[in-house]
Amino acid sequence: MRYLPLTDTDRSDMLERIGASSIDDLFVDVPEIARLDGPIRDLPMHASEMAVERHMKARAGKNVAAGDAPFFLGAGAYRHHVPASVDTVIQRGEFLTAYTPYQPEIAQGTLQMLFEFQTQVARLYGCAVANASLYDGSTACWEAVAMATRVTKRKRAVLSGALHPHYSEVVKTMAQFTGETIADAQPSIQTEPDLEGLTSRIDEDTACVVVQYPDILGRISDLSKVAEAAHAKGALLVVVNTEPVALGAIKSPGEQGADIVVGEGQAIGVGLQFGGPYLGLFAVRNPKHVRQMPGRLCGETTDAEGKRGFVLTLSTREQHIRREKATSNICTNSGLCALAFSVHMTLLGEKGLRELAAENHRLACHAADRLAQVPGVSLLNDAFFNEFTLMLDSETWGGQSAREVVRVLADRGVLGGVSLGRLYPGVEALQQALLVAVTEMTTTQDIETLASELEQLVQEAAQ
Amino acid sequence: MNAPNKSGWKPTMTAAQDGMHQGPATTTGNRALMLEEPLIFEIGHAETTGVDLPEIDPAAPNRLAGLGRTDPIGLVGLTEPETVRHYTRLSRQNYGIDLGFFPLGSCTMKHNPRLNEKLARLPGFADIHPLAPQSSVQGALQVIHELGDWLCKLTGMPSVAMSPKAGAHGELCGILAIRAAHTAKGNPREVVLVPESAHGTNPATAAFAGYKVDNIPATPEGRVDVEALKARLGPDVAAVMITNPNTCGLFEKDFRTIADAVHDIGGYVYCDGANFNAIVGRVRPGDLGVDAMHINLHKTFSTPHGGGGPGSGPVVFSEALAPFAPLPFVRKYADGTYDLVEEEQREASRGQAFGRMTAFHGQMGMFTRALTYMLSHGADGLKQVAEDAVLNANYILRSLEDILHAPFADSGPCMHEALFGDKDFGGGLSTLDLAKGLIDEGYHPMTVYFPLVVHGAMLVEPTETESKASIDQFITAFRSVTERALAGDESLKQAPYYAPRRRLDETGAARKPKLAWEETAE
Numbered sequence: 010m011r012y013l014p015l016t017d018t019d020r021s022d023m024l025e026r027i028g029a030s031s032i033d034d035l036f037v038d039v040p041e042i043a044r045l046d047g048p049i050r051d052l053p054m055h056a057s058e059m060a061v062e063r064h065m066k067a068r069a070g071k072n073v074a075a076g077d078a079p080f081f082l083g084a085g086a087y088r089h090h091v092p093a094s095v096d097t098v099i100q101r102g103e104f105l106t107a108y109t110p111y112q113p114e115i116a117q118g119t120l121q122m123l124f125e126f127q128t129q130v131a132r133l134y135g136c137a138v139a140n141a142s143l144y145d146g147s148t149a150c151w152e153a154v155a156m157a158t159r160v161t162k163r164k165r166a167v168l169s170g171a172l173h174p175h176y177s178e179v180v181k182t183m184a185q186f187t188g189e190t191i192a193d194a195q196p197s198i199q200t201e202p203d204l205e206g207l208t209s210r211i212d213e214d215t216a217c218v219v220v221q222y223p224d225i226l227g228r229i230s231d232l233s234k235v236a237e238a239a240h241a242k243g244a245l246l247v248v249v250n251t252e253p254v255a256l257g258a259i260k261s262p263g264e265q266g267a268d269i270v271v272g273e274g275q276a277i278g279v280g281l282q283f284g285g286p287y288l289g290l291f292a293v294r295n296p297k298h299v300r301q302m303p304g305r306l307c308g309e310t311t312d313a314e315g316k317r318g319f320v321l322t323l324s325t326r327e328q329h330i331r332r333e334k335a336t337s338n339i340c341t342n343s344g345l346c347a348l349a350f351s352v353h354m355t356l357l358g359e360k361g362l363r364e365l366a367a368e369n370h371r372l373a374c375h376a377a378d379r380l381a382q383v384p385g386v387s388l389l390n391d392a393f394f395n396e397f398t399l400m401l402d403s404e405t406w407g408g409q410s411a412r413e414v415v416r417v418l419a420d421r422g423v424l425g426g427v428s429l430g431r432l433y434p435g436v437e438a439l440q441q442a443l444l445v446a447v448t449e450m451t452t453t454q455d456i457e458t459l460a461s462e463l464e465q466l467v468q469e470a471a472q
Numbered sequence: 473m474n475a476p477n478k479s480g481w482k483p484t485m486t487a488a489q490d491g492m493h494q495g496p497a498t499t500t501g502n503r504a505l506m507l508e509e510p511l512i513f514e515i516g517h518a519e520t521t522g523v524d525l526p527e528i529d530p531a532a533p534n535r536l537a538g539l540g541r542t543d544p545i546g547l548v549g550l551t552e553p554e555t556v557r558h559y560t561r562l563s564r565q566n567y568g569i570d571l572g573f574f575p576l577g578s579c580t581m582k583h584n585p586r587l588n589e590k591l592a593r594l595p596g597f598a599d600i601h602p603l604a605p606q607s608s609v610q611g612a613l614q615v616i617h618e619l620g621d622w623l624c625k626l627t628g629m630p631s632v633a634m635s636p637k638a639g640a641h642g643e644l645c646g647i648l649a650i651r652a653a654h655t656a657k658g659n660p661r662e663v664v665l666v667p668e669s670a671h672g673t674n675p676a677t678a679a680f681a682g683y684k685v686d687n688i689p690a691t692p693e694g695r696v697d698v699e700a701l702k703a704r705l706g707p708d709v710a711a712v713m714i715t716n717p718n719t720c721g722l723f724e725k726d727f728r729t730i731a732d733a734v735h736d737i738g739g740y741v742y743c744d745g746a747n748f749n750a751i752v753g754r755v756r757p758g759d760l761g762v763d764a765m766h767i768n769l770h771k772t773f774s775t776p777h778g779g780g781g782p783g784s785g786p787v788v789f790s791e792a793l794a795p796f797a798p799l800p801f802v803r804k805y806a807d808g809t810y811d812l813v814e815e816e817q818r819e820a821s822r823g824q825a826f827g828r829m830t831a832f833h834g835q836m837g838m839f840t841r842a843l844t845y846m847l848s849h850g851a852d853g854l855k856q857v858a859e860d861a862v863l864n865a866n867y868i869l870r871s872l873e874d875i876l877h878a879p880f881a882d883s884g885p886c887m888h889e890a891l892f893g894d895k896d897f898g899g900g901l902s903t904l905d906l907a908k909g910l911i912d913e914g915y916h917p918m919t920v921y922f923p924l925v926v927h928g929a930m931l932v933e934p935t936e937t938e939s940k941a942s943i944d945q946f947i948t949a950f951r952s953v954t955e956r957a958l959a960g961d962e963s964l965k966q967a968p969y970y971a972p973r974r975r976l977d978e979t980g981a982a983r984k985p986k987l988a989w990e991e992t993a994e
Contacts, residue, residue, distance in 0.1 A: 010853045012585060014939035015860050023867045023940065027885075032859045035866055035885040036754065038723035043759040048851035052625055055850035058587050064847055065840065068618075069596025071611030073604070082601040085831055092523055094556050096593075099778075102570025103563035106584055108916075109780035111576075113978075114971035115911055118566035119779035122559070125512050128988040132546035138987045141780070144637035147831035175831040178815065182798070182827025186648055186681050229537045259539045273831075283612050284602030284832025285637065286782030299985060305780065310981035313966065313974035322981040328640070328676035329922075333685045338676035341638040341770070345778030352559060355512050356522035358549015363541070364525035371532060392537035419605035427603045434816030449525070 010055055075281060075424065079455035083396045083446025084225070084427040085146065085173050085251045086284065087276040089365075090450055095278050095352045099345055109305075109341070113320045114312075119344065120319035123307035126351040133256050133354075134270040135263025136292035141305040141321075142347040143289030143339065146251055146273025147179040150219065152291060152303045152337060153247045153269045154180055157217035158189055159301045159336065161245060165214045170194035171202050171224035173251060174432050180219070189216075195436055196429075198400070200391050202230050208238035215244040217269070222248050222262055223255055225432070226389065227396035227444065236266025245269060253277050253290070254448075255394040257366030263294045270294070278353030279346050288346040300326060303337035365449060369395035373447040376456045380445065383463045385470075389442070396446040398429075403441055407470035411443040414466060423462050506972060509561040513989045516548030522555050565972040566779070567916045573938060573946050575868075577889045577919035577931025578671065578719060580749045580771035585848065588774065588841035597840045602832035606811055612836065613810035617802045619843045623767060623788055626854070627745075628758025631794035633787045633801065635834040639746060642766025642785025643677040643713075645798060645829055649764060649789065650711045650740045651681050652796040652826035661710035661739075667696050669720055669923040674713045674744060683710060690925050694720035694880035694891075698730060705737045715744035716760070717751065717887035719923040720880050721865065721931070731761025740764065740793065748772045749861050749935070750888035753854030763790040769835070773842035784838035795824045800833055860936035861888040864943055868932055871947045876954050879926050888935070894928025899960025903928035908967035908975065909953040915946060 015023075020032070029035055036044075048054070056064075075088050082088070099105065103118060110116030110123075123141045130139035143149040154166045166189055168177050177193050184191045192210055197203050202224055211218055218239045223229045232248060239246045248262035250272035262270045274288030275281075293302060300323060308322035328335040357365060373395040381388040385405025389398040401411050412430035419425070429442040447456070501508045534540060550558060567574070574581035592598065600609050620632040633649075636642035647664070654660045664678035668687045675685040686704060691697045696714060712734050716724045724730070731741045743757055743765040749772040751757075757765050769775045769784040777783075789797055800814045812833065818825055849857060862885070869890035873881045877895035880886070894903040907917035907930075919931040934943055956964055968974065 010849065010856060012583060012848070013853070013856060013860055013936055014942075015863070015936070016940075019940040020860075020863060023863055027863075027866045027870045029866070029885070032863060035859075035862050036723075038725040038884055039751075039755050040725060040728055040760075042728060043755050045754065045756070048855050049625055049753055049756070050851075052622065052851040053847070055853040056847055058848070061587060061844055061847045062591065065591045065615075065844060066594065066596075068611040068615050069591075069594040071614070072596040072600050073608040074595035074599040075601060076595055076599055080601075082603055084603055086602055088599070088601070092552070094522070094552050097556065098559040098563075100589065101560070101563045103566040103568045104559075104779055105589075105776045106568035106570045106574075106581075107566045107779040108574070108576055108579055108581060108777045112567070112907070112911065112917055113976045114908070114968050114973045115565075115567040115916065116779070117972050118562040118564065121509070121511065121562055121565070122779075124987075124989065128513065129547060131988045144641060144782070145830055145832075148637065148641070148829075173831065175828065178828040179830060182648075182829065185827065186651060188682065229539055231537070231539060256541075257545070258534075258541060259536050260541055261545070264543070280598055281601050282598055283600045283609065283836035285830070285835040286784075286837050287832075299987065306985070306987055308981040309986040310977045312976050316973060318973040318976045320976050320978050320981050322978065322985055322987075325982075327672075329672040331676070332672045333675035333679035335672070335676040335679075338640045338644060338673050338680050339638075340640045340673050341781040341783040343782045344780030345776065346782055348559075348779065352555065354547065355516065355550050355558070356552065356555050357547075358516060358521045359518040359545055359547040361521035361523040361525060361549055362545065362547060364521075364528055365523070367528040367532070368526055370534060370536070371529075374533070374535060390535075392535050392539075394536065416605055416607070419608050424601070424604060424608065431603060434814075 078422050078424050079458045080424045081426045081445045081447065081459060082424055084432065084444050085273060086281055087252055087446060087448060088281055088450050089254065089276050089448050091278055091280060091353060092356050095349050098352045099349050104348055105345065110321060113318065117318060120307050122348055122351055124309060124319050126347045127307060129351060129354050130290050131292050133253060133261065134292045135261030136270055136294045137296040138299050139290065139292035140302055141307050142342040143291055143304050144343060145285065145287035145289045146271065147176045149271040149289035149291045150176045150249050151180050151183045153271045154189065154217060154219065156269060156301050156303060157245045157247060160298060161216040161243065163214050163216035164188060165190040165192065165216055167210045167215055167218045168193040169207050169220045171196045171226060172219055172221045172249060173225050176249060195433065196226055198389065198438060198442065200389060202228050204230060204235060208235060211238055211242050211244055213242055215242055217245040217247045219247045219249060222250055223252065223394050226398040227393040228390050229259060229392045229394060232262060232265035232267060247271065252394065254366050254369055257362035258370055258394060268294055274350045278349035286343060286346055288343045288350055301336060304339050305342055368449045372451055373397065376445065376447045379456055379460050383460055383467060385467045386463060395448055396444060399443045399445055401441045401443060406467060409470055410440040417466060418462055421462055423459055425459055507561050509558060511989055512550060512558060513548055516550045518544065518548055520551060521549040522552040572914055573942055574916040575918045575932045575934050576916060577933040578746055580933060580935055582774055582935040583937035584774050584776040585845060588844045591844050592837050592840040597836065610810055613802045613812060615843055616833065616839055617804050617810055619839050622846050623786055626752060627765060627788045628756030629788035630791055631789040631797060633797040635798060635829050636766065636785040636787055637830055637835060638781060638783035639766055639768040639785045640673040640677065641829065642787045643673055644680065645787045646742050646764035646766055647677050647681045648826050649793045649796040650742065652824065653793055654710055656824060662708045664710055665701060665704060665712040667714060669718060669925045670713065670715060671719060671744065671746065678713065693883040694722050695724055696730065698726045701730060702733050705733060707737060709737060709739045711740040711742050713742040713744060715746060717747040721886040721889040721891045722880060722883055723887055727760045746771060747888060750858055752858050753851060754858045763793050769838050769842040774845045775838045775841040782835060782838065784835035796826050798827055798829050799825045857936045864934040864936065864938060865890050867943060868934055868947060872950060875951055889931055889933035891926060892930040893926045897957045899962060901957045901960060901964055903930055905964040905967065906953055906957045909956065909964045911968040912970050913949040913953060915949065
């Protein structure tokens with residue numbers, strides 16, 4: 010077995026030192042009822058590297074990779090170009106095979122990286138302090154709600170109808186157990202989000218309002234009015250961002266008054282990976298709230314010789330110290346994804362991020378205009394960054410839903426977007442809506458292919 | 473020192489190198505291969521970038537609702553050569569398994585096979601979208617299903633939830649399913665029993681799920697006090713959470729008795745699977761009466777720890793809890809196709825699912841790595857993994873027990889980790905000092921001060937991927953540092969001497985937290 014260095018001679022020498030006659034002697038405490046007479050049945054025996062590679066490649070080959078088709082999916086996961094050097098860095102064994110930096114003298118690489126990462130995230134979000142990452146955007150969203158209840162000592166959260174439905178679902182799942190009241194809603198199919206409807210739901214018991222920016226339909230709206238309304242009732246504004254590249258083009262949530270900003274960092278450096286591992290980002294605008302934050306925090310300090318160094322800090326908030334009184338049960342975060350994000354962000358820098366954002370927006374504007382020319386297709390959004398909602402006129406489309414259209418497109422080799430019907434099954438008003446995301450990876454040829462396939466389909470539908 | 477190889481070669485330590493001899497100070501602060509590295513914010517510029525993109529056309533129209541960025545973000549960039557050098561220099565200040573022995577107890581720092589990395593990067597796995605039409609991702613759904621099937625067979629459990637993102641997230645998944653199952657019967661109950669030796673996530677998880685946590689004491693031999701536990705059982709107890717093998721490194725031999733007693737009062741048994749590496753392929757937790765157990769793919773199944781994640785924590789369930797497991801999950805049809813069961817099929821498939829734990833379907837990138845690992849080892853190789861891991865730990869226990877306090881050495885064989893305490897250290901020295909002394913000897917220290925039930929605990933987990941020569945050398949080094957600690961060698965208080973940094977001021981860091989870089993006024 011290529012991964013096991015002990016030889017049979019080693020094993021018998023070691024058993025002798027231990028004073029055991031066989032390996033079974035070391036498992037004597039396993040009760041009779043649970044002892045097996047050999048390897049577990051119905052599973053294959055060990056295999057060579059070549060055989061395993063063959064097995065896995067057969068499975069990978071059954072999937073249509075984003076690079077193999079015109080690709081327009083978003084809705085919380087975005088396909089961006091990841092520079093080659095990002096993967097080179099994260100595959101260095103000193104990063105890949107390190108543990109959480111509990112021994113800071115021999116973990117300065119990870120710690121300094123985390124300090125830089127925290128600074129990058131805080132600045133991107135317009136906040137004072139960011140943590141060292143959480144699992145993903147959806148769990149970070151829940152942690153933000155939980156933190157808001159700790160800060161305000163209130164138990165009600167108001168969710169925007171235009172928050173990613175899977176994020177709402179995670180929040181509602183957790184709240185059933187922790188006792189928060191969650192007031193959620195469904196998105197209204199309108200050019201602009203219904204901010205008045207949202208702010209009217211804030212009351213004196215509200216711990217926080219949760220708004221997505223850009224929202225699930227790709228819309229962008231001024232957050233400062235929501236911040237004012239929330240603050241007037243003593244509630245916090247939590248802003249969720251699922252596309253960090255957007256923040257290279259639009260104002261940060263922090264500068265519009267958000268108190269807690271969370272999001273999904275996947276778009277920068279991490280890749281699609283069928284949904285995980287991703288990268289939860291978490292930041293607060295007011296440094297006084299730091300002690301209520303969940304997750305690891307890296308801080309600057311000095312060593313015994315006075316040299317600058319970094320350590321995990323404020324761990325009295327955490328489970329390994331506080332046990333049942335911790336701010337969160339989180340232990341592992343998403344360290345290697347944080348590294349990938351940070352390396353990619355360092356390569357981009359201020360200039361690169363702004364240019365990347367501008368290129369995304371330019372292509373998205375082009376795609377929106379081109380796709381809106383397809384008969385029976387109209388653009389919902391006035392404002393958007395790199396993702397927008399198309400409405401398929403039911404009559405022109407012969408009653409076909411957007412979800413059916415997406416399936417047919419896939420059969421024809423085009424990954425044409427995410428239907429709102431997939432995200433909101435059974436909600437009649439949303440069945441004709443198609444979310445289309447465009448990034449720097451999308452070519453004008455891809456856009457033309459999608460447009461002409463839609464034209465072909467709508468023509469077929471009319472017959 | 474024992475030679476680390478057959479030829480007998482070992483480095484010589486001359487008199488000049490011994491002791492505190494330091495060369496002259498260098499202008500740069502560097503010491504040859506040990507290179508100091510500034511923060512990116514100290515070397516980068518707003519106008520520098522390592523990515524070539526089209527320049528922004530200031531006249532281009534935009535549809536950003538008048539919310540376009542006007543102020544600088546405050547980011548800096550580096551070109552590619554500068555970026556690669558920055559992170560390469562940082563990496564060299566890190567200890568990893570690739571560099572040396574990393575016996576961090578309860579963390580299972582085993583070798584991470586590179587085949588796993590290669591296959592996880594196949595575009596068919598790495599470059600697919602979580603919401604892609606299901607007809608276009610059949611191979612990915614197959615991998616999730618296949619890995620789930622391995623986990624069920626290895627644990628002897630009928631069902632698995634794949635979406636939890638890490639061990640603590642898996643614990644939460646298990647406890648929420650337990651709470652949902654009790655609630656369905658009309659009463660969620662109030663209390664979860666947790667042994668005092670448990671990992672901190674256990675009580676944190678139970679409290680999060682709305683339960684009161686009652687601690688159960690350990691016996692002098694290091695196992696759960698069965699009588700104390702039984703005495704505490706009653707209709708208010710929702711579940712027990714027990715780690716097996718436990719955090720003292722011992723198999724809970726009365727686990728089945730405990731499980732039966734808990735089931736008798738209508739409670740459920742949660743097993744923390746953090747230490748599954750000791751028994752994988754040899755013992756199936758399902759045979760011991762477990763109702764829910766999370767499995768850390770980043771421990772037992774070798775997905776990389778990455779300096780603190782990402783992990784992955786699938787949870788196996790008994791028949792009683794399976795209906796309450798969260799959405800989404802992968803379903804296989806007789807014709808060999810797969811689909812993803814999400815909220816819209818909740819009623820038809822798993823009506824009592826307690827909800828959703830994460831936006832998508834779990835840590836796919838970790839699933840491909842873990843399945844690759846399982847296929848490489850097979851049922852026979854995994855059994856050998858457990859046996860070699862346990863053999864290595866017992867070898868360490870019996871090679872150090874004469875010199876180091878081993879509180880449970882008489883409790884029978886240990887499992888995959890050996891536990892020691894700091895009794896009899898001289899001169900006010902503590903476990904921390906011994907750990908820092910080990911750093912100078914070239915090792916990552918063991919887990920320290922955990923579990924809490926042993927004073928100055930040192931938990932040593934060698935794993936199965938160390939050679940005997942590597943372990944022998946470690947034992948020699950550990951003995952020598954232990955001898956210094958017992959003798960009260962004052963110099964240990966200042967260790968480490970040879971790491972990239974000396975001891976860091978953690979108190980100062982917490983008192984005046986500096987958590988982001990700021991420009992200092994010139």
